Structure formats: C-alpha cells, structure tokens
C-alpha cells in the first residue's frame with residue numbers, strides 16, 4: 419500500500435471549517451460525511467482524522483497522526499515534541515488574563531496569592547514564573563469566564579477575540595499572555611516519503627496563503643506616469659504594460675499586497691491612474 423500522510427484536524431469547533439477549507443483550496447477533495455471520523459483524499463495521498471483539538475499534539479508526537487492543525491495556544495500548552503511548520507492566518511485570538519471589572523487591578527503583582535481559573539495551566543505557570551508571581555491555578559476545561567462570578571477564582575486566563583464574552587461576564591482584560599493563530603504542527607521525525615508529501619502540501623498551502631494576501635490590480639495610466647506608478651506597485655517581477663488604443667495611455671496590470679492596498683490606491687490615484695479594477699487571486703506561485 420502506498421504511503422499516506424495522516425493529518426489530524428478538529429472534529430468540530432472553531433478550527434474545523436478553516437482547516438477543511440484550507441485542504442480543499444489546496445486541491446484535495448474528499449467526502450466528509452457528518453459523523454465520519456476519518457476520510458481519505460481522492461486525489462492526494464492524505465488521510466484526515468477528526469479529533470478533539472486538545473488531543474492532537476499528543477497524537478502527532480506518538481505518530482498516530484503525522485501532522486495536525488491546532489491553535490498555537492494548544493501547541494504551547496501541550497509542550498509535545500512537535501514543530502510548527504506553517505502559520506495559517508486564521509483563528510486569530512489571544513490568551514489573556516481578566517479580572518472582575520470592579521477590581522482595582524494595579525499590575526501583574528496584583529495576581530500574587532490569588533486564584534486563577536484556566537484551561538491553560540502550563541502557559542499560566544510559565545507566565546507567572548516569568549513575572550515572579552505566585553498564584554493558585556484552578557484548571558477547568560470550559561466556561562472559564564464564569565469562574566469569578568461563582569466564587570471559583572479571582573481571575574481567569576482564557577481566549578479572547580472580540581472581548582464580548584468577557585464583557586457579558588463582567589470581566590476586564592488586564593494582561594495579554596500570548597497571541598495565537600491556527601498552525602500546522604508536525605512530528606519532527608517523519609520518514610522521507612511522508613516528508614515529501616508534506617512538502618508538496620505546504621507548497622500548495624503557501625500558494626493559497628499568498629493569493630489571499632494579494633490582489634490582482636488593473637488600471638489605465640497616462641504614459642508619463644509609468645515610472646512613478648511602477649515604483650509604487652512593482653508586482654511579482656515587473657508590471658505588465660499594454661498600450662491603449664487611446665494615444666498617451668496604457669493599461670497596467672500588477673499584484674499588490676492586501677496589507678498596504680488602500681495606501682497604494684491613494685498613491686496611484688495621485689499619479690493619475692483611472693479605472694482601477696481589483697480582482698481576487700485564487701493561487702499565487704512565485
């Protein structure tokens with residue numbers, strides 16, 4: 419039987435949709451029936467296992483799975499012999515300390531002697547040690563934000579994104595412990611065949627990621643602005659410039675980074691660009 423790379427993804431929850439979408443955008447096609455715990459791609463040597471996210475680092479360390487998609491927070495908490503091989507730009511959040519809004523929080527030392535409820539005891543331990551603070555850690559597996567309100571703890575350390583869960587539980591964020599996003603973790607000792615499949619997959623994922631971070635841009639520009647405009651949007655090698663039927667004008671095609679997109683648009687308009695069209699890119703291979 420030919421080698422399959424086993425990828426563990428979350429069975430249900432915040433990471434599941436993004437993980438499946440990423441694999442599909444990378445060209446893998448599979449049937450994922452609702453209660454299926456395992457599926458094999460039809461067109462790529464990959465098998466997908468659907469698991470609880472907390473269990474994934476252990477499975478990857480034990481080689482039950484070869485790679486996994488988890489939040490960086492879970493990777494940091496579990497401290498397994500795995501390595502991050504790709505950051506994925508989704509499920510972005512932070513792990514933060516929060517206390518009841520009425521508390522006069524004065525700094526990390528405020529936590530000294532207090533009780534902290536969290537699902538991330540190892541990360542909290544590390545944070546407290548770094549700041550020379552001693553506090554009790556009360557490990558709970560979910561609904562952490564409720565802990566201070568029911569007298570279970572003085573503070574919490576949990577995932578924050580918009581902050582609305584903290585707000586609705588009468589808490590305020592006081593320390594950011596770590597930033598997190600979805601990552602691919604891998605067992606560092608994959609055999610050569612599996613490593614080859616992983617490299618091929620990572621190459622595709624990079625193309626998908628790059629495409630999401632860039633836009634294809636087309637515009638009409640006066641010929642005397644070609645040099646200035648080319649310096650603003652150099653493109654992948656250089657922009658494509660095609661003369662228009664109208665004298666003195668050209669059509670310019672290029673690629674721009676999503677991050678400084680609007681700033682560039684302002685500059686281009688300042689140089690006389692007109693009829694600017696912006697088109698999403700599906701894959702980008704540099």
Ligand SMILES: Nc1ncnc2c1ncn2[C@@H]1O[C@H](COP(=O)(O)OP(=O)(O)OP(=O)(O)O)[C@@H](O)[C@H]1O
Nearest residue numbers: 428431432433470471472489490509510511577579
């Ligand atoms: N509000 C959020 N915004 C962005 N990312 C989040 C948010 N909440 C969680 N995450 C990220 O998604 C991961 C999975 O979150 P989820 O709430 O689905 O976990 P879970 O309930 O522990 O799931 P499981 O049942 O698999 O154990 C977290 O570890 C974190 O990295």
Ligand SMILES: O=P(O)(O)OC[C@H]1O[C@H](OP(=O)(O)OP(=O)(O)O)[C@H](O)[C@@H]1O
Nearest residue numbers: 432560561577578579580581582583584
């Ligand atoms: O800052 P916010 O945008 O409010 O997000 C933070 C919340 O999101 C997550 O829970 P989730 O909604 O996934 O529910 P869960 O309790 O099932 O984990 C996390 O555990 C926080 O409670």
Ligand SMILES: [Mg+2]
Nearest residue numbers: 470471472473
């Ligand atoms: Mg979990």
